[in-house]
Amino acid sequence: MDESGRCMLCEWRCGANRSDGERGVCGASETEIAYTSISETLRSYSVTFLCCPFRCAYCNAYRISQYPHSGWIYRGHVEAEELADEAITAIKSHERISNISFTGGEPSIHTPYIEELVRRVREEIDVSVILATNGFSTPGTLRRLIGLTSLFSFEIKALSDELHRNLTGAPAEPVLRNAAHLAGRFPDKIRVFRTVVIPGINDHEIREIAAFIASIDPEIPYRLIGFRPNFMLYYHRGPGRELMERLVEECRAEGLERVDYSGYYPASELRLEDRLKAAGCSIPRDCGSCSRVCRAIIREPWRG
Template structure:
């Protein structure tokens, strides 16, 4: 049971780690924002990560994502990947990155599984091996160990334990692990954005190696890449039968800043652009939205705004609503309630959205 330090309301859906209910975050953001910013600085300091995007005068600009960091000598970018070393930006390159990978049998626990070729056979025979789920095939799952968000509920937060000065992982073996039964590559993390040059380079090598054969390129991302980069990501997905899966974590700025530590303007702008590009290939769908149903914070108001945003772009955009599990700093909230999930689906349908999925159903509770 958490307690809001502003209105003093108590509820199981108020996190004491955040300290405020969602209504007060929206209503009193000007007064509360400094405390939320300090919370995020502290959580990053604990892992030795830059507390804010560097803005050094005369520093080297990094143009990979929405932060547009300017790195002074020796400084790391917000993601903890790129560093100014002797006047040059150093970080991942085609031969190495902060990354791990494994083969994941299809169909897999993917947010697009309900509409993608691997889970449904959509796009058969051009983009899928089978007219149904691709059993017997695999996904090359590529986990990038960095992120340009600071989500308090990160499910894969262990990547933050990597030292900033750790050596890059050689990735020549990634290409040799591209076995004949691999039907798709999915980049996730963390987020692929901070290491997108490596991911784009590897994708092109992989597609050249498998020319004339099925190999879908897919991305799970927060969507905050610099627009030309995420446009290239979508181009590869469109051509290969893959998709770009964008996590719309919240809509209003106070809630997004509270949960993720960063604004979401670039994510929304990029999503609009991707929706236009996705019209080039309606099937299988090239753009998927996902939203984690964080108890008490991704509430009715947030869901209404996200649903309206999606419906305005196209009612055909698939939206995967995911049940929340308490972890990392937001370990004092319950799992998503059945009532919350049903409300989310009802809101989506009321806006005319046609392709909906409820993921992590086994986590649903009666906690609120």
């Protein structure tokens, strides 16, 4: 925020007076929480924020990122002191929890709130801070986040400006600038760079993104995430395993030493009969004679 309380936290620098209820380009006024959760696997108490400066066409959390326009109702504003008390209680009651993590939406547009929350938590207990970001913060905001964050999960959605704008509605340059700054100056703070692989849209840029990262530090971890049909790309196909494995090899060929992937879309590789059997259907199907609750309507197709 500038001296008048107008928001300059992200590269839109829209100047919204959020403290007075005005909403910025990101949709945020006062900081609002979608929900909190605990992951013993990640050893983390996680805070999920509402709103985002991007309008990603494929966002799998668009009800959160596009709040309040999505029309969904979430927890809302919680005073930092109150949430800090909740976090401290939760972390102390779970032996394996040692981190507090921030995701969204986009956490960086709530930097003053995060600073206050972390300060209060660290007055009571020693915790690491993990932050997932789209990298669209201003240099000043990024410096503030570097000062309190232990590890960043940083997403590079595309390399070329035109594609980045088409996917997110925002320019690529600030993201690439911040990625280069983090990788070049604070490689120990990068948990992972990530890119969602969307066949026919950004898969041709994956190798170039890998080359960009490798040119800064070839030891930076890079993870490819298999796209799942969602939001404006609900009917677009996801990547198959063969594509994901090929892209990993191409990234390694660019000099990146730590590349892996998660997720692919088996529906693009299996016959209809295979998909129906995976859903628990008999072949041929005869829904009129089936007395069971239909498992197909609640099954997530990528688990088959």
